[in-house]
Amino acid sequence: MSKAVSGRAPTVVVAGGGTAGHIEPAMALADAVKRLRPDATVVALGTPKGLENELIPRRGYPLELIPPVPLPRKPTADLLRLPLKVRDSVKQARAVLDRVGADVVVGFGGYVSLPAYFAARGRVPIVVHEANQSPGLANRVGARFAARVAVAVPGTPLPGAEVIGIPLRRSITSLDRAALRAEARKHFDLDPDAPTLLVFGGSQGARSINNAVSGAAKDLADAGIGVLHAHGPKNTLAVQEFPGRPSYVPVPYLERMDLAYAAADMVLCRSGAMTVAEVSAVGLPAVFVPLPIGNGEQATNAKPAVDAGAALLVPDAELTPAKVAELVVPRLTDPAELAKMGAAAVGMGHREADEVLARIVLEVAE
Template sequence: MSKPVKGAERSPVGKAPTVVVAGGGTAGHIEPALALADAVLRLRPDAKVVALGTERGLENKLVPARGYPLELIPPVPLPRKLKPELLGLPFKVRDSVRRTREVLERVGADVVVGFGGYVALPAYLAARGRTPIVVHEANKAPGLANKVGARFATRVAVAVAGTPLPKAEVVGIPLRRSITSLDRAALRAEARKFFDLDPDAPTLLVFGGSQGAASINAAVSGAAKELADAGIGVLHAHGPKNTLVVQEFPGRPAYVPVPYLERMDLAYAAADVVVCRSGAMTAAEVSAVGLPAVFVPLPHGNGEQAVNAQPAVDAGAALMVTDADLSPGKIAELVVPLVVDAARVAAMSSAAVGLGHREADETLAKIVLEAAGA
């Protein structure tokens, strides 16, 4: 017989709940977790939210910056397929689960919310039979951690219909209110001044995820002359571990390279069109703010990034280019004419309206608080 779930006992209705979020590694895991955390505190200002992470993840920067406590646990290496040795809990898994369980007990966790990845798996295993679990899956093709967690979760939330997890409830992807409430037109002047961009030129935003993308960096920077000749300004986040040297063209709109975008809201407000990968979080944010996109899906994995981009492409809000086809010539041929076509940009922006679930953060927060018994 399994052990009774203790989370609900610790958080009877009216008691301030403690919510533990597990979404470390990349921004695609961390940002939905933090958007949920914000929504939980809007609904229950007395709640406590604690994030789990590892020493190697981007959460070490993002979580403290948003004001949430971060508890570090050993990472668990994730094979791409469920293997017998994982089920047998080898030493690394066993140690991480033990350490995670200590954290859950110390903070008095009433519910554990996992967003997949190597932080979520030990959280699920540590909470199993002790604390209610809520799983959120952003991709239509679930990762291993969420496949495991969903087997014994209290609730399973997914971004899109057809996600093959048991008890799946479609809620969308939690996004920051600074994104879902963004008035791009009202912030445009401030945003362009913030990044030292031309205040009036049509502007292209370029990024390849939190670590950058070498193929996107090479293709867009290689078309710098064509972009300058067309009068297009560029804001290009190349990734903190990459460098980008771009030729300057005096008298033309600035091409501004930056390692990382701390203010994505201002980056979106500054732009007319974006060239980017199509991770689930990115695709959701770009559609939410109504920004026309040229998506370049990551060519690795199980093809989920192309799946993420397809709804916006089908709606007429985005174009899709394969990584293999991306080149400076493709940027000149496809992107330059788009950015300078104001009517087409406006039509694509309008087509993005209605895509996604803008209230996903609070929808998921209500599920989480209910699971916590709060």
């Protein structure tokens, strides 16, 4: 047992707000820290408008708010105003670190991490975790003066990077899909026996995915395939029913991702780093449709799974109802192919990344 696990109770501040891709690894780390050190204090740092305001209190952790620092991708007038915004956020972040008695700051990138790194620099040791192979500005800055830098995949261009994977919730990494299958199918009112496709496009849904998969409903029904489709809370999805065929079940949002994964035999979704890690960890064959904006990181995220034979990749512009049917039907109706792809997915995972990162964090806190 390391000194960090046996010594004085530490206070860990996690900075990972804005999107679920930053928040979920932070919360998985928080849970792992509490498992290793039940007496530890974990405080989350966030911004007033991010998803953290819903997700973090629900997980039982205190949330401290500071003003966000949007990071423009290109030189703009906003970039010129950044120093003032950064200074205000850093001042407030520093006050939080002092008030809670932070022993270590762990940043996951995004709007809240940059001021957290500047606030901690020279005062509190820093650990950086980067989920994408192409790091964002906040983590590129933070890694320069971090005590340890952890990354999800090899080849991530940050100094001193240690490859550990992405911290995931234990409800995902310990998921027994076969044991939960009947309960999961009943929960979503899905056919208990039909091969089933899970579809989602991130927390807000994705219109291109919604249109392409719902447009393939007849082909999927004719092949005896059921569908669980999370279309996003701001979108609607009208799907024709085909009597005598497996159900096509549209839902706004998936509160129970563990049951959604257990109900599915294959998934069609975006390829954010968090999504790719979860899909691989639970052993689901996948069709990844990278978000067609940004610096191409979603296509990069999907590449290892595609190269391993666990997934297929389709550019967003090429996703049509015909393409969905062409890729999904032959594979979902071939149990041997599904088993082969699923085994390849499981082989990629870092199921212990949460505790590996927690031990790094506790050692740095010491």
